Amino acid sequence: MSPRSTRWCPTPEQLMILQELYRRGLRNPNASQIQNITAHLSFYGKIQGKSVFYWFQNHKARDRQKLRKKLAKELHQQQLLQQHPHQPTPSAFHQYFNCYSTHRFYAQDKLDEWYKFIQGSGACGEALEGMVKQIRRRADDLPKDQCLIRSYGHDSMMIVDDVGPTFPCCRNRNLETLELFPLRSPTLKDQEATAV
Amino acid sequence: MSPRSTRWCPTPEQLMILQELYRRGLRNPNASQIQNITAHLSFYGKIQGKSVFYWFQNHKARDRQKLRKKLAKELHQQQLLQQHPHQPTPSAFHQYFNCYSTHRFYAQDKLDEWYKFIQGSGACGEALEGMVKQIRRRADDLPKDQCLIRSYGHDSMMIVDDVGPTFPCCRNRNLETLELFPLRSPTLKDQEATAV
DNA sequence: GCAAATTAATGATTTATTCAAG
DNA sequence: CTTGAATAAATCATTAATTTGC
Numbered sequence A, B: 001m002s003p004r005s006t007r008w009c010p011t012p013e014q015l016m017i018l019q020e021l022y023r024r025g026l027r028n029p030n031a032s033q034i035q036n037i038t039a040h041l042s043f044y045g046k047i048q049g050k051s052v053f054y055w056f057q058n059h060k061a062r063d064r065q066k067l068r069k070k071l072a073k074e075l076h077q078q079q080l081l082q083q084h085p086h087q088p089t090p091s092a093f094h095q096y097f098n099c100y101s102t103h104r105f106y107a108q109d110k111l112d113e114w115y116k117f118i119q120g121s122g123a124c125g126e127a128l129e130g131m132v133k134q135i136r137r138r139a140d141d142l143p144k145d146q147c148l149i150r151s152y153g154h155d156s157m158m159i160v161d162d163v164g165p166t167f168p169c170c171r172n173r174n175l176e177t178l179e180l181f182p183l184r185s186p187t188l189k190d191q192e193a194t195a196v
Numbered sequence C: 001g002c003a004a005a006t007t008a009a010t011g012a013t014t015t016a017t018t019c020a021a022g
Numbered sequence D: 001c002t003t004g005a006a007t008a009a010a011t012c013a014t015t016a017a018t019t020t021g022c
Helices: A012-023 A031-041 A047-082 A089-098 A110-120 A124-142 A173-178 A188-195 B011-024 B031-041 B047-082 B090-096 B108-121 B126-140 B186-195
Strands: B103-105 B148-152 B157-161
Touching: A012 A031, A012 A047, A031 A047, A031 B108, B011 B031, B031 B047
Parallel strands: none
Antiparallel strands: B103 B148, B148 B157
């Protein structure tokens, strides 16, 4: 690890300003514009002109990329619908399972549901294979009666509940056992974050 | 439709335990930690793992948010005192705009007034930024010739309604000009305005 | 005092960003 | 550069708390 980061770390204010400028349509600031913006932003924290330049480059690129992906996906969805109007499609599965990531808690029966869904989809692209593998991997090292897995997607979900009965041992414990919880000491990242 | 509550309502004991864990530095409990905590907490009342997960997410986020706001306010206050010793401060604006427990109806010219005030305050705290965002968002889908803005309490939320020809003063005004108000300072505004 | 109206707080969800591995 | 995993931010929704008008 390098002792000092050489990389620009935008403050919330700086980010807000940049985003606002972008939102209003600024895409390719010229030299003097960059200078001006940099001057303003430096009020909120150390910053160089190149950072402003890079920020707009990156932001624009990623914006476009996102848009392209979205359109491609929609198009693909439509095509699939036309071809196999009543079968679960890979992209449907993708939407269902893999849109974006969040920590969620799912019970075993939800897992089974997913397997069925994958099977029913009749699809076996690489993406689905990977997903199946992931599910299996996760499921394998989970307890039988309740599981905690990482999952994705929009759908409403089954949550592991009633942990009580499954842990009779805890019933008689008192608060002292809390001492046993492995308390993570704040990481550097956390400290930075709270120090902002 | 379930008539009963679906949302976890922490008991005082549960809350105390969670807060204590947080105080000791626990921020992102992993799966097994969550399971453990849930088991313990279920001794004091019904609770699901996801609630523990969410609690830490929310608590951490709101903790940071509070801290950020405080720091930003202090910093901003200082800056204002140094730069514009006799200009309206954020708290003055807050008083002006955010009187408790009133809802008032404002016409377009009032909106303009607010923009000017915000502008004049030279302020750029989160609260003001949020307000500008709100105003803009609402204003965007308003009819061109009339508007009605309703403001609620501390949180500076504004809701815009269409109320028919009640405010003749607004009839000929046009919201587009709102977009042109400078975000932070005249120079910035000029830049992006030309860039659009 | 009380009940309706309204605000504030916070649980729950979704979306965006960061970060690192391949 | 792409992708998956982790986290943070933004937002939605419900409940608790507060205020207000009678």
